[in-house]
Amino acid sequence: MEPQKRGLGRGLNALFEDEEADFSQGNVELPAEGRRRDSLGLDQLIPGPGQPRRIFHDAALSELADSIKQHGVLQPLLVRQATDNKEKYEIIAGERRWRAAQKAQLHEVPVIVLDITDAQAFEIALIENLQREDLDPIDEANGYQRLIDDHAYTQEKLAEGLGKSRSHIANMTRLLHLPDAVQAFLSEGKISIGHARALITANNADELVKEVISQNLSVRETEKLVADMQGRPQKTTKRAAKSEPKKDVDTLALEKDLSDKIGMRVSIDSHDGKSGKLSVSFKSLDQLDSLLQKLAADDSPAGRLSA
Numbered sequence: 001m002e003p004q005k006r007g008l009g010r011g012l013n014a015l016f017e018d019e020e021a022d023f024s025q026g027n028v029e030l031p032a033e034g035r036r037r038d039s040l041g042l043d044q045l046i047p048g049p050g051q052p053r054r055i056f057h058d059a060a061l062s063e064l065a066d067s068i069k070q071h072g073v074l075q076p077l078l079v080r081q082a083t084d085n086k087e088k089y090e091i092i093a094g095e096r097r098w099r100a101a102q103k104a105q106l107h108e109v110p111v112i113v114l115d116i117t118d119a120q121a122f123e124i125a126l127i128e129n130l131q132r133e134d135l136d137p138i139d140e141a142n143g144y145q146r147l148i149d150d151h152a153y154t155q156e157k158l159a160e161g162l163g164k165s166r167s168h169i170a171n172m173t174r175l176l177h178l179p180d181a182v183q184a185f186l187s188e189g190k191i192s193i194g195h196a197r198a199l200i201t202a203n204n205a206d207e208l209v210k211e212v213i214s215q216n217l218s219v220r221e222t223e224k225l226v227a228d229m230q231g232r233p234q235k236t237t238k239r240a241a242k243s244e245p246k247k248d249v250d251t252l253a254l255e256k257d258l259s260d261k262i263g264m265r266v267s268i269d270s271h272d273g274k275s276g277k278l279s280v281s282f283k284s285l286d287q288l289d290s291l292l293q294k295l296a297a298d299d300s301p302a303g304r305l306s307a
Helices: 056-070 097-104 117-128 137-151 155-162 166-177 182-189 193-199 205-214 218-230 238-243 249-262 285-297
Strands: 035-041 043-046 077-081 089-093 108-115 265-268 278-282
Touching: 043 097, 043 205, 077 117, 089 097, 089 108, 089 117, 097 108, 117 155, 137 155, 137 166, 137 182, 155 166, 155 249, 166 182, 166 193, 182 193, 182 205, 193 205, 193 218, 193 249, 205 218, 205 238, 249 265
Parallel strands: 043 089, 077 108
Antiparallel strands: 035 108, 077 089, 265 278
């Protein structure tokens, strides 16, 4: 499927007219034609494949169900006709409302039926969920990465469209470098994003995370644990601390990413967080020559080093 090259601009808000839309900024542009309002039975709806949310908490669904019992489903679900069953409709956005409506024992819900492509449906489902603050951190990271991999979005375009910073997109997708066990603990809320980011540079993160949880370590204590395991001094003299500020976990993670990519030790130094120096250490002239040949030969955007 060829990626559709368009921004995450306006269109989706218009689907809700001026009702309960809570989509703050980035939304996929959609044609005005080919959509209609309707009501469909709950048994006519099926979850869509673009849903990034993997965990639906019962307590939150019950709370939403109580609200639906009192007020009904105020915001229509976005759906499209299923390709393999003309009597069913695939949920593009609103699976939580559908699940909560089942708990509330409703028979039907308001919908907006769209006539859109697979790519459009996939993007809307991702973006609708990515804009919700309660999305699981790993689900959020996977959502960003799927838009980048499958639809040719850049981190800059995602940041602009979703109202996020580029560093937020980069830091979230970097969580996917963690072992599966650490990602699971993060999804379950047993560790915070700060803990996870501190563990990214550790070679034995899946072992250290158990110690973090069992000892209830803070983020700072986790950073020190990782530093001690790697043999990095955590403390410096006051004079050295003024001239050489301690690197944050994101800088250390970026150094590791670049080092793994080129096979040489990379150091990034910055005093103001905006400008600085990138150093590459090589063990021999042959190693340096190999790197220079790679840089000279690869002119494509995909081949350039990126965060």
